Amino acid sequence: MVFKASDNPRHANSWYAASADDRKVRPALDGEISADVCVIGAGFTGISAALELAERGYSVVVLEAERIGFGASGRNGGQIVNGYSRDLETIAGRYGREKAIELGKMSLEGGEIIRTRVAGYGIDCDLIHGGFFAAFTEKQIREMEVHKAQWEKHGHAGLEMVAKRDVGKYVKTDRYAGGMIDKLGGHIHPLNLVLGEAGAVESLGGRIFEGSRVVGLDLSERPVVHTAKGSVKASYVLVCGNAYLAPLLPEVHGRMMPVSSQVMTTEPLDPALIESLLPANYCVEDANYILDYYRRTSDNRLLYGGGIGYGGHDPKDLTGIIRPNMLKTFPQLKNVNIDYAWSGNFALTLTRIPHMGRLSDKVYFSHGDSGHGVTTTHLLGKILGEAVAGHAERFDIWASLPNLPFPGGKTLRVPLTVLGAWWYGLRDKLGL
Numbered sequence: 001m002v003f004k005a006s007d008n009p010r011h012a013n014s015w016y017a018a019s020a021d022d023r024k025v026r027p028a029l030d031g032e033i034s035a036d037v038c039v040i041g042a043g044f045t046g047i048s049a050a051l052e053l054a055e056r057g058y059s060v061v062v063l064e065a066e067r068i069g070f071g072a073s074g075r076n077g078g079q080i081v082n083g084y085s086r087d088l089e090t091i092a093g094r095y096g097r098e099k100a101i102e103l104g105k106m107s108l109e110g111g112e113i114i115r116t117r118v119a120g121y122g123i124d125c126d127l128i129h130g131g132f133f134a135a136f137t138e139k140q141i142r143e144m145e146v147h148k149a150q151w152e153k154h155g156h157a158g159l160e161m162v163a164k165r166d167v168g169k170y171v172k173t174d175r176y177a178g179g180m181i182d183k184l185g186g187h188i189h190p191l192n193l194v195l196g197e198a199g200a201v202e203s204l205g206g207r208i209f210e211g212s213r214v215v216g217l218d219l220s221e222r223p224v225v226h227t228a229k230g231s232v233k234a235s236y237v238l239v240c241g242n243a244y245l246a247p248l249l250p251e252v253h254g255r256m257m258p259v260s261s262q263v264m265t266t267e268p269l270d271p272a273l274i275e276s277l278l279p280a281n282y283c284v285e286d287a288n289y290i291l292d293y294y295r296r297t298s299d300n301r302l303l304y305g306g307g308i309g310y311g312g313h314d315p316k317d318l319t320g321i322i323r324p325n326m327l328k329t330f331p332q333l334k335n336v337n338i339d340y341a342w343s344g345n346f347a348l349t350l351t352r353i354p355h356m357g358r359l360s361d362k363v364y365f366s367h368g369d370s371g372h373g374v375t376t377t378h379l380l381g382k383i384l385g386e387a388v389a390g391h392a393e394r395f396d397i398w399a400s401l402p403n404l405p406f407p408g409g410k411t412l413r414v415p416l417t418v419l420g421a422w423w424y425g426l427r428d429k430l431g432l
């Protein structure tokens with residue numbers, strides 16, 4: 001049977017919504033309940049925290065405004081990218097060598113958590129191993145070599161440089177000057193991953209309510225979380241609404257900027273054609289400031305993403321933005337139909353480093369994975385769970401990293417960020 005995205009209500013018009021395995025709509029919260037922990041938001045961060053806590057024996061309630069995976073977690077490129085949106089030398093320069101060593105120790109853990117949960121709970125999310133970072137210029141290749149050496153110091157043994165003559169083993173295009181593979185990277189159907197993890201939470205007694213937007217939060221000693229029709233009394237509350245959190249808690253969402261990115265999929269391609277484009281079935285992302293990312297799906301489509309919308313506004317003509325980029329990479333696809341196009345918001349911090357903190361002794365938050373969040377959300381969700389369980393050492397490392405406001409305040413922060421991105425984009429175009 002062929003499903004449409006609209007058969008899966010309140011999700012984006014995505015190939016993921018159309019091909020999700022679990023379509024069960026969970027009930028909305030109705031009435032007063034209590035739990036050890038109440039999690040706000042059923043994306044990777046919230047569900048990862050909920051699963052960590054359910055595994056530790058805590059009673060957990062997750063409140064989701066729309067559907068599980070409605071936000072970035074159910075719409076992204078599905079690329080398992082290790083590490084952070086800033087390299088470890090930059091982190092060392094900003095926060096000191098000790099902090100960089102601590103973050104370096106955790107940098108492969110997010111991917112490991114995904115692989116462990118997929119295997120342990122039998123989650124069918126099309127997990128494929130291997131990622132390719134594509135370089136357009138010699139400068140980008142040199143930067144990758146530096147990153148590789150840094151990562152190796154932190155124990156990453158899965159990286160290999162790829163010379164121009166070997167790029168065709170991973171992607172059939174003449175755009176790239178070379179690149180680097182990460183054998184510990186890979187790709188997944190992200191909506192099926194978060195749904196599978198949510199199912200694991202429920203199998204351990206956790207309760208998840210959809211269509212249950214949190215509209216109020218009492219920050220008392222025993223916090224109370226309110227939705228339109230109910231409330232949850234909890235010992236701890238974890239705020240995991242990321243770029244979709246506004247208007248709740250301006251003191252949290254004011255510390256990051258929603259940014260949209262766009263994704264589309266082709267119609268299913270002849271298996272021989274898609275295999276010739278991506279012979280190793282690795283996912284690909286390029287090294288430009290505003291980057292393209294793409295991969296093969298389980299039903300032989302090319303899923304292609306890119307574009308950027310600071311402030312989180314969705315452009316009208318999604319295909320018009322992404323298709324020209326796809327054709328620059330694969331001109332041979334000029335007659336192929338585009339079946340799905342959608343947009344989603346991630347949360348950007350000024351430092352590009354995720355931001356965790358406490359609103360009170362009982363209310364913690366995590367957000368701002370800044371474009372590369374599939375692995376870090378899994379790590380930071382687990383760390384939120386550890387903190388509730390009384391092991392806040394790793395949480396405190398993250399919470400100690402300064403979160404800086406975007407320059408320009410509410411009115412000018414978007415235009416100033418656009419200006420900065422334009423400058424870096426121009427440097428990429430000029431090969432500087």
Ligand SMILES: Cc1cc2nc3c(=O)[nH]c(=O)nc-3n(C[C@H](O)[C@H](O)[C@H](O)COP(=O)(O)OP(=O)(O)OC[C@H]3O[C@@H](n4cnc5c(N)ncnc54)[C@H](O)[C@@H]3O)c2cc1C
Pocket residue numbers: 040041042043044045046063064065066067068069070071072073074075076077078079080081212213214215240241242243244245246248260261262263293305343344345346347367369370371372373374375377
């Ligand atoms: C188009 C796109 C492509 C991307 N591609 C990649 C990629 O290939 N690789 C990668 O590593 N990263 C990628 N990212 C980033 C990654 O998807 C995110 O960093 C990550 O999914 C964020 O997860 P999250 O759980 O923190 O937030 P989200 O997944 O956005 O979840 C937040 C949830 O909270 C809910 N919520 C908000 N407010 C409330 C409230 N008041 N009450 C109840 N619920 C609430 C929302 O409805 C939402 O479901 C991409 C992001 C986008 C948008």
